[in-house]
Each structure stands twice: as C-alpha cells, then as structure tokens.
Amino acid sequence: MNPSAQDIVRHAARTLHRGARLDMTRLCGELGVSRATLFRRVGNREELMGAALSLMSERTLVEANLDWRREHGTGPRDAQGRLRCLGVMETYRREVAADAGLRKLMDNEPVVALRVLTDPVGQVQPVVVRAHAELFRADVEAAGLRPLVGVEDLSFAVVRLGESFLYADALAARTVDLDVATTLLDALVVGALGR
Template sequence: MSPTADEIVRSAAHWIDRGIRMDTRTFAHELGISRSTLFRRVGNREDLLGEALWYLADHTMAAAVRTWERTEGSAVRDADGELRCLAVMREYRSAIAGNKGFRRFLDEEPTVAIRILTDPHGRVQPRVMAAHVDLLRRDVEDGGFVPAVSLESLCYAIVRLGEAFLYSDVLASRAPDLGAASTLLAALVEGRVPTTPL
C-alpha cells in the first residue's frame, strides 16, 4: 500500500534522526513510490525536510513536557523555583543540540538547514513559535508569571534568541552556549536574571 503524506514525513524524520542525507530519488525508491508521487504528496525536497524537521521539533517538545510532568507533575515551578516553561524549553534545546542526525544535517547542509529552520513563512519556525506560545500560555493561566509584553511578542524573541544560540556554530562560527541561552531566556520571561546559572 502506498504511504500517506504523514507516513512519508515520519520516514523522512527518521532519516534525519539517523543522519542519512535526504536524496529524494533513494528515499522515494525505499518507500516504493515514484519521485513524482513523492512531490505530489509532500512537495519538493525542502518542503519535505521542513515537514520532517517540524515533526522532530514537535515530538522533542512533547518529550520535554512529559519529562517535566514525570518529575514535577502539574506544578508551575520546581523546588528551585524554575518556571515550567523555562525548564521545558531548556530540555527541548538540549535534546535538539544533542541530536547527532540533526547536527549532521546542519553541518553538511548549513545554508539549506538555516533557510528551512528560520524562514518566518516556512514550515518550521511559525509552528515552533505557536508551540512556544501554547507552552507559555499554560504557565500564565496557571499563575506562573505575568508577561510584560504579548505572548506572541515574547515568543518571537524567545525563538529567535534560541535560534541564535542553538545554531550559532553555523550563523556566527561560535560554539552553541545553551547555558547562556537559558539564562537570557529566563531574564526575558521573568524580567530578572536568575540567581543561579541554569
């Protein structure tokens, strides 16, 4: 049976996760479909990569939320006072930075990767922004914090700053510093610098 668009995207995400370069001819052959069928179902190579990267990002965020819930339940802050959304975002960034397949994609195709990941009208960044809005909205509604600006504006700053640190090796030839990113993002969200480094 011919794979659905969702099944194609999941398979592409697994290729990225395993560090396999996305060659659409080989990929389509493995799925048992033609390249034209692949294109009709999911678009061109960059469309497919965008959908696959969003799939990975979405599942990584969901896993970070589950980690919090396993250790902290429904609490808005942990015993050290760290806000739930900040802990989830830290876990999310750490998991992405530690994904060897994703890092290989960034290393081997930096221009394509950054274009797909940071396009404000693309398949990844708008969804990542929306996921962050949902994450922070939950903490606002549960009384965790009061944002100084709209959640949309705050999440725009969070995602863009997170990208600058997460992809700093590609964007600015600097090693990613996730600790600095967490400290700065906490200052953005809470309006103060944490007393202990995150």
C-alpha cells in the same frame, strides 16, 4: 505499498534523525513511489525536509513536557520556583542540540538547514513559536502572572534568540553555549512575564 503524506514525512524524519542525507531518489525507492507521486504528496525536498524537521520538533517538545511532568508534576513551578516553561524550553534546546542527525545536517548542508529551520513562514519555526506561546499562556494562567508583552511576541523573541544560540556555529562561527542561552532566555522570560 502506497504511503500517505504522513508516512513519507515520518520516513523522512527517521532518515534525518539517523544522520542520512534526504535523497529524494532514494526515498522513492525505499517507499516504492515515483518522484511525481512523492512531489505531489509532500512537495519538493525542502518542503519535505521542513515537514520532517517540524515533526521532529513537535516530538521533542512533547518529550520535554513529559520530562517536566515526570520530574515536577503538573504545577507551573518546580521546587526551586523556576517556571515550567523555562524548564521545558531548556530541555527542548538541549535535546535539539544533542540530536546527531540534525547536527550532521547542519554540518553538511548549513545553508539549506538554516533556511528550512528558521524561515518565519516555513514549517518549523512557526510550530516552535506556537508551542512556546502555549507554554507561556499555561504558566501565565496557572501562576497568575501579568505579562508585560504579548505572549506571541515573547515567544517569537525567545525562539529567535534560542535559534541564534542553537545554530551559533553555522550562523556566526561561534561555539554553541546552551548555558549562556539558558541564562539569557530565563532572564528575558522572567522579566517579560512579570509577577
């Protein structure tokens, strides 16, 4: 077997999702490659973890978008008038919070996990920020909104605030409260996107 970098990242994502530790020696054995090959293709452990968590985030965002479409169609608002971006972001946060593998990683390696997940120049946060910006742009265009701030700035603020709630237990020894996160983030987005 000669796995590509993508194969290795997918294998690492499955490993993290099932709650197992990302052990490079074990990965080498499972994939049939040397440590040098593994490092050459995907970098060190934190780089591989970042790529795997980024892939998991992308998949979760895609699923959250599909959930919205299945339930509400392709329009920018649901039957109650709530913007699509708000529903998709809430679904995303709830899925991330419910991921048992990610919770186990946060419990076992909080410092490393937080560093990888929240690094503004890492592999995870920039992907999530860009995805949120795309959601905002789509709703701004479809609903004819006039944002009071740039969507990139809004996206960064929403992701950072969302992280503070998603990882509240590790960041501030607080209980994760996604209902409060949704209330605050919805108010922020609705206020910033204008009418």
